[in-house]
Amino acid sequence: MKNHMQLQFSALSQNEAFARVAVASFISQLDVTMEELEEIKTVVSEAVTNAIIHAYEENPLGVVHIEASLEDGVVELVIEDYGKGIVDVEEAMQPLFTSKPELERSGMGFTIMENFMDSLEVVTAIDQGTRIRLVKRLAYAKALQS
Numbered sequence: 001m002k003n004h005m006q007l008q009f010s011a012l013s014q015n016e017a018f019a020r021v022a023v024a025s026f027i028s029q030l031d032v033t034m035e036e037l038e039e040i041k042t043v044v045s046e047a048v049t050n051a052i053i054h055a056y057e058e059n060p061l062g063v064v065h066i067e068a069s070l071e072d073g074v075v076e077l078v079i080e081d082y083g084k085g086i087v088d089v090e091e092a093m094q095p096l097f098t099s100k101p102e103l104e105r106s107g108m109g110f111t112i113m114e115n116f117m118d119s120l121e122v123v124t125a126i127d128q129g130t131r132i133r134l135v136k137r138l139a140y141a142k143a144l145q146s
């Protein structure tokens with residue numbers, strides 16, 4: 001059975017903590033390890049921070065939408081914004097690439113998302129927004145399969 005949740009909130013930096021705790025609490029119903037939970041929380045933080053800082057340039061009128069689905073030990077996350085979009089996704093996904101070096105960003109957000117999850121998809125359009133889809137199969141589900 002598939003279990004699904006969605007949330008929408010203002011693009012305020014204090015909501016980054018809210019988003020990571022909300023997603024972690026939803027996922028905790030599965031047999032998830034502490035390490036997996038930490039990875040998923042980090043990934044949510046990275047994607048939500050990107051929406052707040054890059055998509056909306058910290059304009060609190062911006063809206064961030066997140067979804068989480070659980071099915072057979074597979075976690076699917078969607079983090080979506082309706083902000084400025086990414087001009088060159090390939091460049092944006094390079095390790096260490098950042099368009100905001102002045103804010104001391106390290107350009108590692110996408111690399112962290114890729115490393116902690118099994119798959120990462122980015123759909124973006126200029127001035128329409130960006131949708132990030134991340135999928136991870138939890139270890140207990142892999143063990144059941146083999």
Ligand SMILES: Nc1ncnc2c1ncn2[C@@H]1O[C@H](COP(=O)(O)OP(=O)(O)OP(=O)(O)O)[C@@H](O)[C@H]1O
Nearest residue numbers: 050051054055085092098099105106107108109110
């Ligand atoms: N939701 C988004 N909307 C618009 N641009 C984005 C979005 N997410 C990422 N980007 C662009 O992609 C670049 C790379 O993102 P990434 O998260 O890898 O690094 P960063 O946010 O610059 O630094 P860090 O995440 O390490 O603090 C950003 O600098 C920004 O230009």
Ligand SMILES: [Mg+2]
Nearest residue numbers: 046050109110
């Ligand atoms: Mg980032």
